[in-house]
Structure formats: C-alpha cells, structure tokens
Amino acid sequence: MTTRPLFFFVALLFSFLVPERTVSAPVNFWFEKANSLYEHQSYDSAAYFCEQILSAGLSNSAVYYNLGNSYFRLKKVGLALLAYERAHRLSPNDPEIVANIKFATSAIIDRIPAPEQTFFETALLRLHRLLSLNAQLWFLFFLLLSLAILFAASMYASQNARLWIVYLSCLLLLITGAVGTSAGMKIYNSERVEYAIVLSPSLDAKNEPNGAKVIFTVHEGTKFRVHKSVNDWSYVSLPTGLSGWVLSSSIGKI
Numbered sequence: 001m002t003t004r005p006l007f008f009f010v011a012l013l014f015s016f017l018v019p020e021r022t023v024s025a026p027v028n029f030w031f032e033k034a035n036s037l038y039e040h041q042s043y044d045s046a047a048y049f050c051e052q053i054l055s056a057g058l059s060n061s062a063v064y065y066n067l068g069n070s071y072f073r074l075k076k077v078g079l080a081l082l083a084y085e086r087a088h089r090l091s092p093n094d095p096e097i098v099a100n101i102k103f104a105t106s107a108i109i110d111r112i113p114a115p116e117q118t119f120f121e122t123a124l125l126r127l128h129r130l131l132s133l134n135a136q137l138w139f140l141f142f143l144l145l146s147l148a149i150l151f152a153a154s155m156y157a158s159q160n161a162r163l164w165i166v167y168l169s170c171l172l173l174l175i176t177g178a179v180g181t182s183a184g185m186k187i188y189n190s191e192r193v194e195y196a197i198v199l200s201p202s203l204d205a206k207n208e209p210n211g212a213k214v215i216f217t218v219h220e221g222t223k224f225r226v227h228k229s230v231n232d233w234s235y236v237s238l239p240t241g242l243s244g245w246v247l248s249s250s251i252g253k254i
Helices: 011-017 027-039 043-055 061-073 077-090 097-103 121-132 133-154 159-192
Strands: 194-198 201-208 216-219 222-231 232-236 243-247 251-253
Touching: 011 194, 027 043, 027 061, 043 061, 061 097, 077 097, 077 194, 121 159, 121 243, 133 159, 216 243
Parallel strands: none
Antiparallel strands: 194 222, 194 251, 201 216, 201 243, 222 232, 232 243
C-alpha cells in the first residue's frame, strides 16, 4: 500500500475548500486532530475525525484517501476500499489512489476475474481514462472554438487554402466525436451507474428479496454493480454476469 502524509493539505487550504454552509464546523480542529492521531497510530480515532470532516460537507479525494488508509490499518478492508473508491471517483487519475485500490483488493477473499478485452477495447479504455471529465469538457470547448474559427476563415480563404481547412476540420470533427462520446459515457456512468462494496464478512445474494435460494456468496471488499433498490434490498451483479438480491445494510454504495 502506498502512503503519503495523512493530510497534506494545510488547514488554510481547507478554509477555501469547505462550502460556506459548513464554515461554522471546526474543520481545522478535526484536521489537526486526525493528523495527530494517525501519527500516534490511533487509527480508529483518526478515521472518526475524517468522517466528521466529510459529514461537514467537504467532499474531497484526499480526505477519502486518508480515511481509507486509516480503515486499512484497522484491517477493515471493506470500509477501506469504499473510501478509496470514493476518492477515485473524485480523482480518477491519481496514481496513489489507484495503487491503494489494487493493494487493498489483493487482501480480499474473492477473486472475480474481469471480462477479457481485446487489444482494441483495451486501447480505447486507456484513451477513455487518459483525461478527466473536467479536462475533456475543456478540450471539447477548444475543439468547438477551433472549428468555429476554421469555418469563419474558410469564408475568406483561397480555394487551395479552403481545401486544407476542410481536411483539418474533418480531423477535428473526428476528435470531437471521440472525446464527446467518452465524456458522455463518463457523465452517464456518474449519474446512472452505481457500484457498491460489500462491508459484511460474507453476503448471500438471493433469487429475490427475502428469497430462500442463494445465487452466490461474496465476502468483504467485493465490488459489484447496483441496478436497483427495493425497500431493504438491492439488486446487484458481478462482472461475471451473476446477479441477485442482497441486503442494502450490508453494502456501501460508492
């Protein structure tokens, strides 16, 4: 597991990050307290103050990352992975978060293989993850601005120059389409696709809510997709395609 100082943001930075509605919360005190407790290996208390910061309304990947480190030290792999995954959702390109997710995942019982991908699918996935959503939206803005400038320039360019402008515009249109599709997928995944981590030592997936038939059994730290929730039950699926109903109280939604 990679480590870094529990809180590398200074207290002054927190005063800018915390929303106005939470200014009255003693975030700086919790910050200092959690830092001191973690250094003295009081990981349970450090986790408590991390949770207090998050409860105050501060959604920050660094806090989730440090919360995950505290839970991992407490051997609570499920809660650690949940915190790391939430940190990853906020900062998908942070290499330390990705490394800790892989390290913590190696400590869980279940080994569920991901679906095999072709070379082309793997290359597309890497390109999809290359830029964050925010970076892609800015990139799209400049691409569209460039296309508008090229369109305006074509009205005054010579016939030979206009041909080159058409070629360049076609290339930019292809790039715009690819980046736009990737950004659209990220927006859809963040708004419509939900994942969860198993928090209980073991969890049975039933054929229906309160059902008698067990479809599969997973253990703490396993990640799966949540399709829908009905009362106290959630319908989930594994990467292998197996699906069933589990108790919502035994999972933590990312």
